[in-house]
Amino acid sequence: MSTPLPVTDRTRFTRYRERQVTDRPALYDVLDHALVAHVAVVRGEGEQAVAAVLPVASARDGDSLLLHGSTGAGLLRAAAEGRTVTATVTVLDGLVVARTVFDSSMNYRCAVVFGVPVVVADDEKEAALRVLSEHLVPGRWDEVRRPTRRELAATLVLRLPLDEASVKVRADGPDEDEPEDRGVWAGVLPLHTAVGAPRTGDDVPAGVPVPASVPAAADRLASWTPPYR
Amino acid sequence: MSTPLPVTDRTRFTRYRERQVTDRPALYDVLDHALVAHVAVVRGEGEQAVAAVLPVASARDGDSLLLHGSTGAGLLRAAAEGRTVTATVTVLDGLVVARTVFDSSMNYRCAVVFGVPVVVADDEKEAALRVLSEHLVPGRWDEVRRPTRRELAATLVLRLPLDEASVKVRADGPDEDEPEDRGVWAGVLPLHTAVGAPRTGDDVPAGVPVPASVPAAADRLASWTPPYR
Structure with a gap:
């Protein structure tokens, strides 16, 4: 059994507490069904402080989340300064169409991870990139040449420990608050990822x-259908 | 012609500048093809400052973004204190499978809006909820009863002005940096939203x-296919 996620001041829900999940496999489930994390870094001080947010390719590697940080100057600074960032992953699973607008909702799985990112060291970078690549397009790694030394040097990968996270x-x-007119339809419109036909690059002979x-990869993404209780 | 988005210290890209788009219709395009925004609010001070992030239902209403804030205690505080929040919307349009892992990427549309949220006043709340509802499930509003006074009182809607935003x-x-082996396939795997068959609620006769x-709603979501240049 894995240890449950600790509930901290940052991860404790103040509303919809019944939606808080603290088992680690639930966290893994969210992270493993998303290709992108939104990473928020605080910029500025005091009243001027604001969150800068970037979408970055992400993949779970055991008890950490790998972030492809090539565009993440702010991320790199956070890592250097030991500052906490927030990585959020949401999988939208459906539109909940209730008998009232008030009770209408969405089905979703959302993970919010708080942690100090660590820059993946040079000698571990290729392995980390492989995890990211295999999460996005499994099998592609072995179809193409290995990254060159120059490419590895130009790539930033960050590792965010999964020590503090909330899962909703x-x-x-x-689920309506009050009994409503049973002659009105209610239900769920399930959402998942559709994958179109591969579009070959212009310069491919x-x-x-x-x-x-x-x-x-297309079959795998299309198989990520919503869970139901 | 609408006025272009101003490039500020917060919205100026430091990398991938060619991906920055400053025309307002591009911002509208991203916001109109997403059901959820990630809203980040700074919590704490100094070194302890961290971004709290929540996924909330969102819909554009002219030059503002409406946020369904019923779970957003932090959002409400930001509005009360006049603090800037960050709303991020990302539409993932495809996996870009290059001839190298290094050049592999994603197609996406991402908008990051900075602004001080304003609580929608009681007498405008029903109209704002209608915009949100019609964005999520167009036509549903007229199929169900109107929200009651109690329901309206229990609902929080915030309006974020679209004055400062970056679009990528x-x-x-x-697009490979170097000429690569032309015998290797490269292309794009387009992604969009798949909609399953509606699942009728257990208590519907x-x-x-x-x-x-x-x-x-299903047809509309399924029609949101990726754009290509």
């Missing part, structure tokens, strides 16, 4: 086949 | 038909 899940049908990783 | 778009095929708004 709604995975249910409509005719006859170069679509590699196995691409339909496999 | 990647909508292109793979047999024979109650699925209303027109539900398949219409």
